[in-house]
């Protein structure tokens with residue numbers, strides 16, 4: 001039996017290290033592999049994963065495939081349906097069951113690691129890809145006051161804002177990246193969530209930050225979904241502004257724990273997963 005992760009690129013991913021540690025801790029004879037697959041190869045990958053002789057029992061989905069896999073699965077959980085994005089697939093009898101554990105992973109990370117309450121908060125989301133979709137739908141259920149979505153491609157932000165408005169009655173707006181509107185939205189935010197690949201090692205712009213310190217309120221919490229590197233350029237800007245800062249490692253572990261339980265039926269060894277992922281990050285830094 002085998003598990004793995006599909007994405008492109010995968011150089012940043014700590015999922016193999018984290019899940020191998022969890023599988024070994026639980027004494028499960030299951031492998032976990034990185035399956036680096038460019039967009040043009042995704043159809044072939046999905047067909048292979050369905051085949052009984054592939055031995056695939058499930059897989060994680062990362063950049064840039066979450067929305068494409070949502071369209072390819074045979075069934076989707078309520079969370080995946082709502083988000084229009086899948087990060088975890090369970091394969092059973094040649095059928096693909098899509099889940100979205102990013103949302104719950106994000107909410108748990110903020111509650112457990114930052115003691116954050118969403119109720120009545122103003123939230124700015126940077127990015128509108130697959131990860132942003134899971135995050136936005138889950139945080140809306142936590143009753144914030146408003147959500148502003150800013151993305152490089154404005155149509156994608158507008159599409160996500162429309163999907164959110166269909167499911168939630170709070171205030172939803174969009175802002176353009178680099179425009180004055182973004183600075184104004186950031187200034188008024190209690191929580192800024194960075195969901196783009198900017199700042200990610202092996203990504204398109206590892207040295208980039210979508211906000212400067214002048215735009216970030218000192219009272220805000222800045223959560224960067226990027227976990228590799230552990231301190232992104234945006235997190236440095238946020239620290240300069242005096243804001244509270246948290247990187248994406250905690251979300252990686254909590255979303256992974258949900259997936260582990262869906263695949264194996266076993267309780268996820270969260271501490272083991274945290275330790276394996278953060279040790280790997282430390283090694284990469286040295």
Ligand SMILES: NC(=O)c1ccc[n+]([C@@H]2O[C@H](COP(=O)([O-])OP(=O)(O)OC[C@H]3O[C@@H](n4cnc5c(N)ncnc54)[C@H](OP(=O)(O)O)[C@@H]3O)[C@@H](O)[C@H]2O)c1
Nearest residue numbers: 063064127128129130131152153196197200225248251252
């Ligand atoms: N910590 C965790 O557990 C966790 C979970 C999920 C994801 N993540 C991280 O979240 C990030 C996004 O993942 P995803 O699955 O949403 O990827 P995705 O679907 O490919 O979306 C990528 C997003 O990044 C934006 N982007 C890419 N290059 C950009 C640039 N040069 N300037 C400005 N914006 C740019 C895209 O904007 P356009 O729409 O304009 O292309 C889009 O909003 C990744 O770094 C991933 O590792 C972390």
